[in-house]
Structures are given as C-alpha cells and as structure tokens.
Amino acid sequence: MSDSTTDDALDTRERMMLATLRVLGDHGYAGLSIQRIADEADLSKSSFYHFFDDKDDLLLSFLDFMLARYGLPFEQESPDGPKAELDAYLAFALDGVTGDIVIPLDDFDPGSGRPYVALRSQATFDDDYRGRFTDIDANIHDRLADVIERGIDQGVFRDVDVHATTELIMSVMLGSLFRRATSDQVDVDAVRTQLDTVLESHLYADD
Amino acid sequence: MSDSTTDDALDTRERMMLATLRVLGDHGYAGLSIQRIADEADLSKSSFYHFFDDKDDLLLSFLDFMLARYGLPFEQESPDGPKAELDAYLAFALDGVTGDIVIPLDDFDPGSGRPYVALRSQATFDDDYRGRFTDIDANIHDRLADVIERGIDQGVFRDVDVHATTELIMSVMLGSLFRRATSDQVDVDAVRTQLDTVLESHLYADD
Missing domain, CATH: 1.10.10.60 (Homeodomain-like)
Structure with a gap:
C-alpha cells in the first residue's frame, strides 16, 4: 500500500x-x-x-x-439529548437520512443496502468476515445501549431492559436493510411507523 | 428432469x-x-x-x-387459535422450534440460516432471485396478516394496524435470521423476549 x-x-x-x-x-x-x-x-x-x-x-x-458512513450519526453526542440521537440513528438506518443531511442513497449505496448485504453474506461461511461483522455489530450494540442508558439516567426514557431493547432495535434495522436489499416486498415506512409506536409506549417516558 | x-x-x-x-x-x-x-x-x-x-x-x-420446511407452521389453522399460530410461527422463525417438534437446526440448516442467507443474498443483483424472494415474502406477509386479522375478528387481538404490525414482525424475524447467519453478536433469546413484551402490550387483548 x-x-x-x-x-x-x-x-x-x-x-x-x-x-x-x-x-x-x-x-x-x-x-x-x-x-x-x-x-x-x-x-x-x-x-x-x-x-x-x-x-x-x-x-x-x-x-x-462504508462503516465510516454508516456509523456517522453516532460520532458525537447530540446537544438535543438521547431521544434525538436515537431518532437520528433510526432515521439514518431506516430512511437513509441523518439529521438535516439527506444521504443520497442512490449515489452512496445503489439499490439501498445491496452492496452491504452482498459483502456481509460472505460472513455466512468466511470466518474473517464473520469476525469483522461481529465486531461491527458489537460496536453498534454498545453505542445504541449507551444512548438508551443515558436516556434512562436523564429521565427521558423508561427503566427498560437496555440489552433486550437494543437487540430488538438491531433486528428491526438489519432486517429492514436485508429485506430492502433482497426483495421488493417491504414497506420500510410502515416498519418505521410501527417501531415509533412501540418506542413511544415502551421506551419514551411520559412528558 | x-x-x-x-x-x-x-x-x-x-x-x-x-x-x-x-x-x-x-x-x-x-x-x-x-x-x-x-x-x-x-x-x-x-x-x-x-x-x-x-x-x-x-x-x-x-x-x-427450504420453503416447504420454513413454511411449515402455516400449513393449517391451529385449533388453538390465532395467538397459538402466531406464537408457533415466531418460535419456528426465531428459535427453530415448531410446536412440539424441535427442528434439528444443525441437521436441517447448519449454522442457523446460513444457506438461506447465502442464497437470498443473490437477490441483491439477480432479478430472478429478487422476484422469487419478493413472492416468498409476500406470501409470508399475507399469511401473517391473515393470522392477525382472524385474531382481531375473534377478539383475542386488539384492533391494530395489521399491515404495519406484520411488517415490523417480518423485519424482526428476517433481521434476527440475517444477524445470526452473519455475526456472533446477536442474542435471539433477548429479541424474542422483547418482542413478546411488545406483542403483549400492543397486540394481545386483555384477558
């Protein structure tokens, strides 16, 4: 090099x-x-x-x-607090939008997640890839869990099971990405709306 | 042939x-x-x-x-009703267990979903595969939605948005499968527990 x-x-x-x-x-x-x-x-x-x-x-x-871009919304804590951070990440992961910056998915990722899924599928049998994506996911898990923990500490989130909540969110995000990359039968807007409904009643503390 | x-x-x-x-x-x-x-x-x-x-x-x-096996829990309506059907399908999709029959995942699917994900990832660029998995997912969507609709009609489920609820469940199932097949960072038990908590408060009618 x-x-x-x-x-x-x-x-x-x-x-x-x-x-x-x-x-x-x-x-x-x-x-x-x-x-x-x-x-x-x-x-x-x-x-x-x-x-x-x-x-x-x-x-x-x-x-x-790819990771330098996918990890973007977690680079720093938001002055708007944990709820805004979680929202920005979900918008990024599910809609391809981060804060005010619309990521041009067609430019960055033609076909919405297809290159990512094509590469990641190597991890089904290649241990090097598997180790790499395990690290990547562990990092995302810890950052998401940190956001939720800070939200609980600050009283804006309920006292939920941080790990289990993080795990569910990760499956929703990666499942939507996987589906969108491999099928036309997926309604990401509906997933997002339903996830918001769930977070509203399970995670977000009453005002 | x-x-x-x-x-x-x-x-x-x-x-x-x-x-x-x-x-x-x-x-x-x-x-x-x-x-x-x-x-x-x-x-x-x-x-x-x-x-x-x-x-x-x-x-x-x-x-x-593979589909003949993955589709198994939906072959017929359960005499125990829609809640039991949904539960059987989630158990099958997330735990590899259908009703009383434990599917030997190591035999059927070594590495838990790896062959399925390896094949499905072809749909990221091959339109024939993409069309096939679109049909497959549309079928799963309709069957899941049908279970939820029957549950609402029978009063065992709340009057939820059937499509959005189905979409969220599908992302959770396929996301857990995708993660398990490509990473060691996934806690499917935690996902299942959290999904049950969500369904308990959002979908299942009070007894």
Whole structure:
C-alpha cells in the first residue's frame, strides 16, 4: 500500500471505493474483480496495486469506508439529548437520512443496502468476515445501549431492559436493510411507523 | 428432469438437497458447484442430471425444498387459535422450534440460516432471485396478516394496524435470521423476549 496522502491520492481512493460499491451492487461478491472495479472507475488495474495488496485488502478498506458512513450519526453526542440521537440513528438506518443531511442513497449505496448485504453474506461461511461483522455489530450494540442508558439516567426514557431493547432495535434495522436489499416486498415506512409506536409506549417516558 | 417418483428417487433427491444445504453453508453461493454437491452427497455428478437441467434448476428446487420446511407452521389453522399460530410461527422463525417438534437446526440448516442467507443474498443483483424472494415474502406477509386479522375478528387481538404490525414482525424475524447467519453478536433469546413484551402490550387483548 502506498503512503501517499495527497489530495489526488485521496480522490483516486474515493473513486476506487465508489466503483467497488457499484460493482458489488451490480454483480454481487462472486462477480467482483479488480479488473471490473478498474473498468468501472476508469482507472488502470495496476493503479489499484499502489493502494491495495490484493482484492481482500481492497474489500477490507471498502468495509471501513462504508462503516465510516454508516456509523456517522453516532460520532458525537447530540446537544438535543438521547431521544434525538436515537431518532437520528433510526432515521439514518431506516430512511437513509441523518439529521438535516439527506444521504443520497442512490449515489452512496445503489439499490439501498445491496452492496452491504452482498459483502456481509460472505460472513455466512468466511470466518474473517464473520469476525469483522461481529465486531461491527458489537460496536453498534454498545453505542445504541449507551444512548438508551443515558436516556434512562436523564429521565427521558423508561427503566427498560437496555440489552433486550437494543437487540430488538438491531433486528428491526438489519432486517429492514436485508429485506430492502433482497426483495421488493417491504414497506420500510410502515416498519418505521410501527417501531415509533412501540418506542413511544415502551421506551419514551411520559412528558 | 426425470419423472421417477420411487422411494429411491425421493431418497436420492433428499440427499442432493441436504448436500446442497451443506455446501451452501460451507462455501457460500460463489463456491457452489454440481461437482462439490455430488462429492458431498457421495453421488456421481451425472446422477444430478437425471433430476435437474443445470445448477440454476437445482437451486430453484432447493429453494422450494427450504420453503416447504420454513413454511411449515402455516400449513393449517391451529385449533388453538390465532395467538397459538402466531406464537408457533415466531418460535419456528426465531428459535427453530415448531410446536412440539424441535427442528434439528444443525441437521436441517447448519449454522442457523446460513444457506438461506447465502442464497437470498443473490437477490441483491439477480432479478430472478429478487422476484422469487419478493413472492416468498409476500406470501409470508399475507399469511401473517391473515393470522392477525382472524385474531382481531375473534377478539383475542386488539384492533391494530395489521399491515404495519406484520411488517415490523417480518423485519424482526428476517433481521434476527440475517444477524445470526452473519455475526456472533446477536442474542435471539433477548429479541424474542422483547418482542413478546411488545406483542403483549400492543397486540394481545386483555384477558
């Protein structure tokens, strides 16, 4: 991997990552090759080896690239408090919207979660991927649980089972993502509305 | 495809399906080949062509084979009523247990949902798979919605938004399956407990 950190290098890297995203979305993991990504990015195949050792190295970086974006709403505590933080995360996870910033899902993630699901499905049999997604999910779990704990401490959330509540929310989020990426039979708006109803009566303290 | 329906043929077919399940679980979709399935089943490669035109034909049959089992709890209305039916389905989907019959997940589905997720992830870019899983999910949605509607009619469920409730349950079920198949960070028991708590207060009418 090159140690170049000029703007040009960063731009090239970004182009490679976005091309990887598109190839994954169009051809799945099985159809992924450096050649195909190079063609998609309009770069030479050899230019990839300035940045990455091999396809696995590229995909590891790609995972970091996706996570840096998916993890966005948790980067800092919101001045508006835990309820606003949870709401921002659910909006991000279920609607592709974070706060005032609408993430252009078609640009970032063509087909809404398809590259993520294609990559993650490797974890069904590849232990390296499985370990990676276990860490990623543990991180999301801990951050979500932290938001809920702070809400309880501040009296804006009820004294719920933090772990079980976190687990249910994670299944709803990842289930909606999985369904949207693999089927046209999913109504994410209905899921969101129903989840809000559930949180309203189970989690949010009466005003 | 052969029109043989002797016990031997059915046994051979079953062996082929179970071998496909194991190869999918061990190697994912990308690592799936008739040769590998034949080796796993201890059958000749040519014997597969008595039953299937090609790999795609085999995988289509395999999908039917899995669905015939996954769809099991919905085959008939329970004499115990809609609440028992919903409970049986959730137990089946989340715990791998249907009524009194414990499905040996390790036999049926090594790695708990891994072959299903590996196959379903093809739907991220293959429109035939996507159409198939859209139909499958639409069927599950309609059956779940039917159970909830009957529960409302019989007064054992509250007058909830049937579609939104169904959508939330589907995301919880498929999210738990997706997580379990791709990560060790998931506590399905906690998800089930929390879902029961939610259904208790939102769906089930007071006795």
